Amino acid sequence: MFSKGQLLFALFFVVSFIAVMIFSYRKDIKLHRQHYKGSIWILVIFLVFIGILFAIKTFLKD
Template sequence: MFSTGQLYFAAFFVVVFVAAMIYVYRKDLKLHKKYYKGSYWILIAFLAFIAILFCIKYFVKE
């Protein structure tokens, strides 16, 4: 399906991309803590909303 070179390139790309994202995030960590306080509550609310939608879909389906 994929050649050996393509698999090597994909693995190299993923490793470098993740390393760059970690570096950039660590560099901006102070700003994230200052400007994005309480953003976890929005994430929790969003995940709860998605869970409620799945529950409604499951119970209405029957």
């Protein structure tokens, strides 16, 4: 399916990508706290909305 070289490249890419993302986030954490304060509520509302859609789908399926 995948050669050994492709799997090694994928592993290296994933590890590198995650490391760069963590480094970038830690570098900008002060700016994130200042500019994106309260953005967690957007995530909560989005998850509640998806839950409501799932519940409606489940109840109307019968």
